[in-house]
Amino acid sequence: MAKARKLKQLRPDDPYRRAAQAVVAVRAKEVFKRADGVLDTTDVERVHAMRVATRRLRAALEAFAPCFPKKPYRRILQDVKKLADALGERRDCDVQLASLEGLEDLADREALAAQTLTARLRDEQLAANVVLSKALDRAKRGHLRRRLKRLVS
Amino acid sequence: MKARPIDGLDPDGPLVAAARLIVRVRTDELCDLVTPALDPSAAAAQHDLRIAAKRLRYLLELTEFCFGPYAAVARGHAKHLQTLLGDVHDCDVLLARMHGTAAPDPGIQQLIDRYTARRVVAYDAFRHAWTAIEGEAFRNRLLAALDEPPAGRPNLSV
Numbered sequence: 001m002a003k004a005r006k007l008k009q010l011r012p013d014d015p016y017r018r019a020a021q022a023v024v025a026v027r028a029k030e031v032f033k034r035a036d037g038v039l040d041t042t043d044v045e046r047v048h049a050m051r052v053a054t055r056r057l058r059a060a061l062e063a064f065a066p067c068f069p070k071k072p073y074r075r076i077l078q079d080v081k082k083l084a085d086a087l088g089e090r091r092d093c094d095v096q097l098a099s100l101e102g103l104e105d106l107a108d109r110e111a112l113a114a115q116t117l118t119a120r121l122r123d124e125q126l127a128a129n130v131v132l133s134k135a136l137d138r139a140k141r142g143h144l145r146r147r148l149k150r151l152v153s
Numbered sequence: 154m155k156a157r158p159i160d161g162l163d164p165d166g167p168l169v170a171a172a173r174l175i176v177r178v179r180t181d182e183l184c185d186l187v188t189p190a191l192d193p194s195a196a197a198a199q200h201d202l203r204i205a206a207k208r209l210r211y212l213l214e215l216t217e218f219c220f221g222p223y224a225a226v227a228r229g230h231a232k233h234l235q236t237l238l239g240d241v242h243d244c245d246v247l248l249a250r251m252h253g254t255a256a257p258d259p260g261i262q263q264l265i266d267r268y269t270a271r272r273v274v275a276y277d278a279f280r281h282a283w284t285a286i287e288g289e290a291f292r293n294r295l296l297a298a299l300d301e302p303p304a305g306r307p308n309l310s311v
Contacts (some may be wrong), residue, residue: 011168012168012219012303013167014167014168015164015165015167015168016162016166016167020164023215055211056211056214059214060211060215062156063175063212063215063216066162092246095243095246096250100247103267107263109260110267112260113258113261113263113264117251117254
């Protein structure tokens with residue numbers, strides 16, 4: 001499981017706003033650092049790692065919501081959610097496939113049923129990958145990374 | 154499941170004050186969702202509890218350094234609940250898929266039986282874990298930790 005990256009020293013009595021900037025900056029960086037290779041269906045851990053990073057970013061954005069200007073914050077949160085949803089859809093296929101492919105000691109009919117479900121899931125995984133590719137592209141064209149940097153500056 | 158809104162957060166105040174408010178609300182949210190989730194068949198309630206556990210876990214990852222030692226323990230518990238309920242959810246997703254097949258056959262039925270049994274094991278693991286967590290007065294101890302000083306632990310390295 002992807003570990004959260006260590007932040008520089010924050011103290012409990014630091015201003016909430018300053019903590020917001022520091023935390024969201026680090027969490028945002030982690031997301032984009034994990035974008036490489038997420039569309040590779042032979043290495044499903046990459047999607048998982050990016051999804052976890054996106055969840056952590058979203059959690060940070062929600063925890064520090066009052067510290068940011070409303071309009072850009074809401075748009076960014078919405079875009080992060082869309083990215084998270086696309087990652088989640090792909091990840092769900094990966095998890096179901098891993099479960100079915102990990103089954104052992106199947107009776108013949110059961111094995112055949114598992115194969116049929118697996119084939120369907122593979123198709124869905126490919127479709128989810130297309131959705132994810134579009135979401136990544138949208139995030140890039142929408143300058144999500146740059147907007148996040150601006151939010152915390 | 155929408156997170157409860159939180160009033161009274163002051164961006165210009167100290168982090169610890171804001172964190173205290175938010176953790177209180179998220180802790181109550183989680184604890185309020187447990188009872189309905191203890192019904193073994195309540196898949197939607199278990200899903201909501203998993204989301205609440207996830208929220209509290211990620212929140213404590215960011216803020217536990219502001220509080221007494223039990224905050225880190227609570228984070229571990231939230232993570233554990235999230236994982237166990239995730240196992241239940243994974244069974245539910247596959248079972249829904251199998252039940253939804255247009256022409257159920259004996260092979261699908263065998264898989265349904267297999268995953269139903271697997272779900273029972275996963276639910277029991279969650280139930281057992283919650284009993285232990287509740288047994289150590291999770292809610293009260295976490296809320297108490299919010300008013301305790303961090304006691305010489307390093308500052309935030311999340």
